[in-house]
Amino acid sequence: DAKTTQPTSMDCAEGRAANLPCNHSTISGNEYVYWYRQIHSQGPQYIIHGLKNNETNEMASLIITEDRKSSTLILPHATLRDTAVYYCIVRVGNNDMRFGAGTRLTVKP
């Protein structure tokens, strides 16, 4: 599976957009990009995923570069409840989801 690189931590002001980057320069054509988040010690929560095209749902937007080597998760209006560890994962085939260290996002008032 392709490896991902994320910043260790980020801060965001409440009400502003949170843009979380992820580098996956070794991604293959059939590998999906998934984003999850984990609040405290709760179960990881699915946010969004994509293959080639940008995606948007009620939680977030996922922007994947044309060469697919990086992506950005956008939380349009961050709230304090969005403080969590965000995981960017590249998944291929029938494999499970392999988690890295993620980005610890802190939303500040």
Next chain:
Amino acid sequence: DSGVTQTPKHLITATGQRVTLRCSPRSGDLSVYWYQQSLDQGLQFLIQYYNGEERAKGNILERFSAQQFPDLHSELNLSSLELGDSALYFCASSVETGPGNTIYFGEGSWLTVV
């Protein structure tokens, strides 16, 4: 609520003992995954089952075993427990196993070994 149900939520047991963690996947999901999360290791994949058969193995110790039953629920058995086995154990499920199938996680079972 992801629809994945795990029991028990909390468990305290002594070293050397054996415990069983139970998972009910989301309705209609055929694949079940088990993960371990300890403070110093992050989320570690243990094992995956699909429709009753083992599909993939991760960093699962020989003292640990799992199975998926005909009704698709799964159990993770942890034996000869050690202090280091204290962790959060997550179960997750997906409809199928393809990469476009989202995996949904339960809220976990806290295991404390004393």
